[in-house]
Amino acid sequence: MCKLNWFKFSFSLMLFFFVTLFSGAFVNSANAQKKEVVIGNILPLSGPSASAGVEGKKMREFIVKQFNANGGFECKGELNGAKIKMIYLDTKSNPTVGVTDVQQLINGDNVDLITGAWNSGVTYPASQVAEMHKVPFVVPVSVMDRITGRGFKYLFRIAAKDSWWTRDQFRFIDYLAKKTNKKIKTLGLVYINNDFGKSFDDSWLKLAKQHGYKVILNESYAETATDLTPVVLKIKSAKPQILLVVSDAADAILLQNTMANYDVRPWAVISSGGGQADPAFIKNTGKNADYLFDMSEWAPDMNKPGLKELNKKFKKAYGIDVNGETMDAYVGMHTIIAVLKKTCSTNPDKFRKEMLRSKLSTGPFTVMSYPYVKFDKDGQNVDAGLILVQVRKVGNKYERVTVWPEEDARAGFKVVFPQPNHY
């Protein structure tokens, strides 16, 4: 009796699956014209990186709202007349949650495309799941080198990878020497002892050798350090001409203020877009951060057509200025839309083909720090460039002013090097 019941149960279960499967196939083939493109977004909407995630979400909403209001896709193919539907899931900056999110989006929500996840540590495993299911994954931000170059076919990264950051920092040092005719010989490297800092330091040491600079100080400090005076005293006695720094938020403030208090002023301090890019940094250091260089992907004061207008509209809608985070989301969303317009289909192979073929430089793409979006066969945006900002006094406030590359520099500003009163 019991056996028979089990048989009946498994039989009906199989029947149920078959029916669902066939009805699904039937609906799909009958519905050749798609009404909507479903894009899954995985972002850190709570937890330590929440502010970045929330800002990115706002920009995505801003773009999609406008796009749908204008009638959605207009193209010859299955997407004609289709609109975009966004689904947002929170990763909490946790890789495990990110992976579950992607599974949910693919199996539960049948998304056509995924974008996210901001944290490199989340993007890395999450994109693997998407690749397995042949769902295109567009990465606007995560910079960890290893994300691309895994032979994935459906992964595309907009942001510059982290080895490019150090490469451009050294290009900038070369530029400083050439531009001002000063002989730069010695470097000091100070970094926070975590993945972020260590990967920069490894790369700096190699580049210093290649570019012919002598590293006379290579110092790390723990994430939990409460006093950075010992590090500052070491800088003071070693006196490197250029100081390269990687910091998170709190320690960036502590380091900058302690250096100012001990009057430690190298020719230039060049930081790496970590804590120094946090709005809290300038607020809490002010004059102490004067003439600091920071690497960035983008800045609101860049000399780019259409930028002011975009900022005005976005601020009106969400009350915040466009910043680096929102800009990454902006380029990511516009890339997806531009490519889908061309393929007029959500077929992942067509999407890949078009992504590799496109070179996006007009329309919404004029506000970026680099001239175009173009992907190599690894899915990396090949010319994602970086810029340098210098903290300068504008009026009675200290601001991040774009100074390099020269053509993007804020009108009326040039690099100040070496900084006044240096040792």
Add this chain to the structure above:
Amino acid sequence: MGSAILNGILMGSIYGLTAVGLTLIFGVLKVINFAQGAFLMSGLFATYWFVKFTGTNPYLALVVVVPFTYFMGYYIQKFLIKPVFESEKDVREPIGVIIVTTGIWYMLDNLALMLFGAQYRTINVPSVSKAISIFGLYAPLSKIIGFFISITVSGLLFWFLKYSKMGKAIRATSQDREAASLMGINQYKIYNVTFGIGTAICGIAGAVLLPFYYVYPTVGMHLDIMDFVIVVLGGLGSIPGALVGGLIIGLIESVGSQFIAYSWTIEVIYIIFLIILFVKPSGLFGVKGEF
């Protein structure tokens, strides 16, 4: 090098001050107060807002911050910790109370997060933050003032416990709370006062730290771990022990880092910590119940 030694001594004494409250509360209540970091954070925030609203010197904030943190500690002990204490009164080292202090830690940290947001805040006091030269050695005035405040506060506390009537009652309770009760000492009153003094010292430490440090809701976490090391190093319950423990850590951090990478000094601190625990498990000054 001289500046590094000086910085080590100055920072060490301030670290010691942040740990004095913890050691006092343990000495008397036999409770490891996990909310120590949160009280420090409260002291930092209280100083921050005082300076922000009045625009005066952070050391003037002591007038307001000390009573504020004292009564905060007093009433937290009275209304939140005491009930648990009473239900565990037959246990020498009450575990339930430790869990309650952990709850208070989370509550205060998240309250600060709700009220003030997660951003970092600093105050800018150029008059005390610039490094000055003393016999060719450099140190910011804020740390020198911090050093003197730390020594004075520890000295006063030591004197208070040794000679004042309340101090004697506190010591009696710490040595044997039942015997003290039999002598007519109200045990819970003593606990309230001790907790209040412990948190008030966190308030003082907050005012001392803020001119060269920053504040955000979970700032206490970093100092917390260090405070536990200091207290165990110096001997649980010992006030001179806390100061000496602080000095040892400050000196290793500052002087050691002139020879090895700064991030390695933490390794050295923990190695010395382990050695002291092996050789003298009660810590340098650790005689139970003795101040």
